[in-house]
Amino acid sequence: MALVEIRGVTKAYFRGTQKIPVFEGVDMDIESGDFVALMGPSGSGKSTLLNILAGLDAPDEGTIHVEGQEITRLSSRQLADWRSRHIGFVFQFYNLLPVLTAYQNIELPLLLTSLSKKDRREHVMTALEVVALTDRAEHYPRQLSGGQQQRVGIARAIVSDPTILLADEPTGDLDAQSATEILTLLQRLNREFSKTILMVTHDAHAAEQAQAVMHLEKGVFTR
Amino acid sequence: MTFAKLVVANLGRNKRRTILTMLSVAVAFFLFSALRTVITTLDAAQELGSEARLVTSHATGITFTLPQSYVQRLGAIDGVRRVSWSNWFGGYYQNPQDFFAQFAIDAESYLDIYPELQVAPEQRQAFLAERTAALVGAGLIERFGWRVGQTVALTGTIFPGSWEFTIRGVYTPTNPSFGDEAFYFHYDYLFERTNQQITPGWFLLQLADPDEAAAISSRIDDSFENSTAPTKTETERAFQAGFVTMWGNIGFLVRAIGTAVFFAILLIAANTMMMAARERVGEVAIMKTLGFKDGMLGSLVMLEAATISLVGGLLGIGGAFMMFRGSTPLDSFFPGFNVTTGTVAMGFAFALLLGAVSGAVPAIQSARLSVVEALRRVA
Numbered sequence: 001m002a003l004v005e006i007r008g009v010t011k012a013y014f015r016g017t018q019k020i021p022v023f024e025g026v027d028m029d030i031e032s033g034d035f036v037a038l039m040g041p042s043g044s045g046k047s048t049l050l051n052i053l054a055g056l057d058a059p060d061e062g063t064i065h066v067e068g069q070e071i072t073r074l075s076s077r078q079l080a081d082w083r084s085r086h087i088g089f090v091f092q093f094y095n096l097l098p099v100l101t102a103y104q105n106i107e108l109p110l111l112l113t114s115l116s117k118k119d120r121r122e123h124v125m126t127a128l129e130v131v132a133l134t135d136r137a138e139h140y141p142r143q144l145s146g147g148q149q150q151r152v153g154i155a156r157a158i159v160s161d162p163t164i165l166l167a168d169e170p171t172g173d174l175d176a177q178s179a180t181e182i183l184t185l186l187q188r189l190n191r192e193f194s195k196t197i198l199m200v201t202h203d204a205h206a207a208e209q210a211q212a213v214m215h216l217e218k219g220v221f222t223r
Numbered sequence: 224m225t226f227a228k229l230v231v232a233n234l235g236r237n238k239r240r241t242i243l244t245m246l247s248v249a250v251a252f253f254l255f256s257a258l259r260t261v262i263t264t265l266d267a268a269q270e271l272g273s274e275a276r277l278v279t280s281h282a283t284g285i286t287f288t289l290p291q292s293y294v295q296r297l298g299a300i301d302g303v304r305r306v307s308w309s310n311w312f313g314g315y316y317q318n319p320q321d322f323f324a325q326f327a328i329d330a331e332s333y334l335d336i337y338p339e340l341q342v343a344p345e346q347r348q349a350f351l352a353e354r355t356a357a358l359v360g361a362g363l364i365e366r367f368g369w370r371v372g373q374t375v376a377l378t379g380t381i382f383p384g385s386w387e388f389t390i391r392g393v394y395t396p397t398n399p400s401f402g403d404e405a406f407y408f409h410y411d412y413l414f415e416r417t418n419q420q421i422t423p424g425w426f427l428l429q430l431a432d433p434d435e436a437a438a439i440s441s442r443i444d445d446s447f448e449n450s451t452a453p454t455k456t457e458t459e460r461a462f463q464a465g466f467v468t469m470w471g472n473i474g475f476l477v478r479a480i481g482t483a484v485f486f487a488i489l490l491i492a493a494n495t496m497m498m499a500a501r502e503r504v505g506e507v508a509i510m511k512t513l514g515f516k517d518g519m520l521g522s523l524v525m526l527e528a529a530t531i532s533l534v535g536g537l538l539g540i541g542g543a544f545m546m547f548r549g550s551t552p553l554d555s556f557f558p559g560f561n562v563t564t565g566t567v568a569m570g571f572a573f574a575l576l577l578g579a580v581s582g583a584v585p586a587i588q589s590a591r592l593s594v595v596e597a598l599r600r601v602a
Contacts, residue, residue, distance in 0.1 A: 056512060056594045077516060084514025091598075095509045099232040104224045109513045111224065156513075 002029035009062030023219025035190040037210035055079035088157030092169035094149040103137040127155035147178025167199040248535025251488035256543030258481035275433040278462040280425040282453040307332035308423035314377035325406040327413035346392035357388035360403035493581035500585030508597030517590035528582025536574025
């Protein structure tokens with residue numbers, strides 16, 4: 001059984017009374033340790049699929065199993081719990097809390113665990129080492145470059161050692177050099193730490209760094 | 224990091240706004256405490272008068288005086304143990320704005336009737352022995368920097384001219400509501416300086432049995448009913464309440480205006496808190512993505528609102544408490560003008576309510592927030 005099994009997932013939005021289908025009957029498997037890039041034009045449903053997989057949005061039909069657990073049956077409260085344990089989310093615009101330092105931003109997901117302060121510190125320092133930002137621990141987001149902020153975002157996503165890392169256009173807001181650094185970091189997470197990664201991207205160069213590339217067009221996988 | 228630190232960090236997001244919001248809440252609660260204190264002081268004044276003393280004044284009003292001959296007639300009424308009398312002087316010391324009460328009294332009988340005025344025995348003797356002597360409250364001594372033995376001149380408004388008095392005694396009241404800013408001097412001095420034209424403003428009667436107050440009052444008023452100076456007799460408490468009733472309209476206005484201003488400021492503060500929460504919709508969505516539950520996020524918002532309102536409340540109520548502690552210039556108008564523990568408790572209850580109300584709406588909005596919609600806005 002695959003780590004992630006998506007079966008017959010259908011999703012549509014309504015604009016007034018008009019139904020706008022996003023995708024219909026999508027199937028997809030992601031194996032443990034995969035690094036999958038999900039490409040497609042705007043409005044193809046990439047981010048919607050990512051949100052559904054993260055339990056942030058619910059499909060109209062179909063099922064999603066992660067590690068054998070059907071998440072489409074969970075309540076919103078159960079999904080919040082599940083998300084804190086299984087999902088690491090990397091945003092396009094980093095989305096760090098500006099009032100917290102890099103250290104505190106990374107520590108944030110650990111507040112939902114029963115870890116002691118000392119254990120939380122160990123986890124945060126490890127995550128900072130992985131993203132090579134130990135010297136920036138006490139810096140606020142405004143004191144960091146875009147690339148550094150995204151590395152803090154990645155550290156926050158991996159600090160609780162989630163089952164799967166979901167990245168929504170992680171290099172979309174970065175210059176070429178920073179984008180390369182982020183992609184190298186994601187590759188390292190996948191290869192050295194066996195992290196399963198699903199990355200949504202527009203950028204073909206970014207997609208090349210993944211082990212597999214899937215194309216979503218008008219709600220259908222084309223390749 | 225802890226949830227408390229997260230609350231503090233969020234409050235520090237826009238320090239100027241947080242401080243201004245806290246200050247506006249503080250002003251509202253200062254206003255609340257001050258106005259509430261006016262009302263509690265007025266209420267306390269109504270309770271101040273004794274039920275064992277009667278006040279006999281002119282039926283038309285206290286600005287009309289009564290004949291001196293009433294002293295003997297009142298003293299002869301069954302159940303009346305002692306009679307004294309008093310007049311309102313209405314002068315000022317140096318500055319007409321510096322108001323304090325001055326009474327011309329029949330000193331010996333007055334001090335006997337009023338054990339609430341505590342005076343050292345030697346000072347009492349000195350006061351009684353000298354026609355131009357004055358007995359003043361400890362509050363006045365402190366306010367004007369007077370001392371015993373000093374000669375002070377009051378300028379009369381009802382009784383024009385400069386009136387010199389020598390301070391021979393200082394009293395302290397047994398009950399703070401009685402006030403310690405009154406100025407007493409001899410009725411004889413007033414009588415003499417007005418060429419024996421003045422007569423008593425009102426009479427004070429000490430009763431043998433307070434239970435007889437109503438019957439004695441009726442008897443007195445009946446006996447003077449057809450005279451040139453009919454009387455109105457009531458217990459001192461009722462007499463005081465009559466004064467407070469004159470304040471009563473002011474009390475109502477204070478209450479009405481204060482409530483309106485208080486709630487206007489609170490609504491502004493609540494709106495500011497809601498605005499601050501609305502600006503953080505994106506961050507709430509991110510925290511939900513990280514796994515924070517609706518209840519947790521709602522609690523964080525509520526805690527922030529409660530912190531602002533409680534700190535503001537503490538500043539406002541605490542400020543009023545400190546400012547009106549001890550003797551203040553307001554004591555001349557409102558003896559015992561102190562923020563009561565009841566007012567403090569009520570203020571903090573309102574502060575908690577403000578925190579709950581202003582935090583509830585953004586907390587519910589946070590809980591109901593669609594993460595997908597919010598993230599789309601952030602992006």
